[in-house]
Amino acid sequence: RLERYAALRDVPTVTKDGIPIELHLNAGLLVDLPHIEETGATGIGLFRTELQFMIASAFPRTNEQLKLYRSVLDAAGERPVVFRTLDIGGDKVLPYMRAIEEENPALGWRAIRLGLDRPGLLRSQIRALLRAATGRELRLIFPMVSAVDEFDRAHHIVERELTHLRRHGHGLPERVLVGVMLEVPALLFQLDLLFSRVDFASVGSNDLVQFLYAADRGNPRVADRFDALAPAALRALKMIIDKAAEYGKPVTLCGELASRPLEALALAAIGYRKLSVSPASYGPVKAMLLELDLAAASAFVEPLLGLRGEVASLRPQLAAFAEKA
Numbered sequence: 001r002l003e004r005y006a007a008l009r010d011v012p013t014v015t016k017d018g019i020p021i022e023l024h025l026n027a028g029l030l031v032d033l034p035h036i037e038e039t040g041a042t043g044i045g046l047f048r049t050e051l052q053f054m055i056a057s058a059f060p061r062t063n064e065q066l067k068l069y070r071s072v073l074d075a076a077g078e079r080p081v082v083f084r085t086l087d088i089g090g091d092k093v094l095p096y097m098r099a100i101e102e103e104n105p106a107l108g109w110r111a112i113r114l115g116l117d118r119p120g121l122l123r124s125q126i127r128a129l130l131r132a133a134t135g136r137e138l139r140l141i142f143p144m145v146s147a148v149d150e151f152d153r154a155h156h157i158v159e160r161e162l163t164h165l166r167r168h169g170h171g172l173p174e175r176v177l178v179g180v181m182l183e184v185p186a187l188l189f190q191l192d193l194l195f196s197r198v199d200f201a202s203v204g205s206n207d208l209v210q211f212l213y214a215a216d217r218g219n220p221r222v223a224d225r226f227d228a229l230a231p232a233a234l235r236a237l238k239m240i241i242d243k244a245a246e247y248g249k250p251v252t253l254c255g256e257l258a259s260r261p262l263e264a265l266a267l268a269a270i271g272y273r274k275l276s277v278s279p280a281s282y283g284p285v286k287a288m289l290l291e292l293d294l295a296a297a298s299a300f301v302e303p304l305l306g307l308r309g310e311v312a313s314l315r316p317q318l319a320a321f322a323e324k325a
């Protein structure tokens, strides 16, 4: 099987009926970088910068951050990389940071909330990212944005850091693209405003599904209770991709959903053309896409998304479709 996937490395990811799909990789550490070459990935769709912080014994200095980011860009070469600013708090704990007692850490002081309240940390990370990308393109996303105003404030920090670097005679990135993670349901109702501001977005289905169903992603008692292949969840995901198309803004889905072939099939069927998956899932998802008649899949799924006869999951129907195809 692994050999079969390795043989697909240089085959472009295009569905059987000729629709190209961008298949990116999720990464977060140096050890992930060889997977870019191994899989022949289109790019790194999500680089989780907090992983460097989570395995360190103290806050990584700006220079250490810069070194890692530069290695990532070097390994990616011409391929795009999306760096996500620190997503700490919730299920991501830094052992050396004073723990804050919170009754609901997933709903607490985390990610961009922490970044905006302690801008020193966010600023130094953004500076490291901008400097690592001197002369190249930098793509940045902010995690757990819940309101457009948070995006504006984070964006403003990027602009200020650019001005600072310019004023001090440092080299600058050739181009900076700034986007958001779409993973808090409130953003689904601010999409017009959001897409008129961001350069791109990435759907974090792990958190988005957790918050849509109010079911802890890390609690096995409830995590599998609700299915992202339910029409309700798929309609929410489709709403995002339809709105993005209206505004001409690229959207990638980088949660674990995209890493499972049947789920990836459903995502492609509702309109997603950019997925970012874990290294182990790259081969299986790509193999599925190469075999997929996407027009038939879309025609099959669309009517099932209707409100009549709401079911808990379209999984059985999708599995039957995949079986026949």
Ligand code: PEP
Pocket (backbone or CB within 6 Å): 046, 048, 087, 183, 203, 204, 205, 206, 207, 208, 254, 255, 256
């Ligand atoms: C997500 O929430 O889907 C996501 C990609 O980010 P993380 O799993 O790191 O929270």
Ligand code: MG
Pocket (backbone or CB within 6 Å): 143, 183, 204, 206, 207
């Ligand atoms: Mg997330």
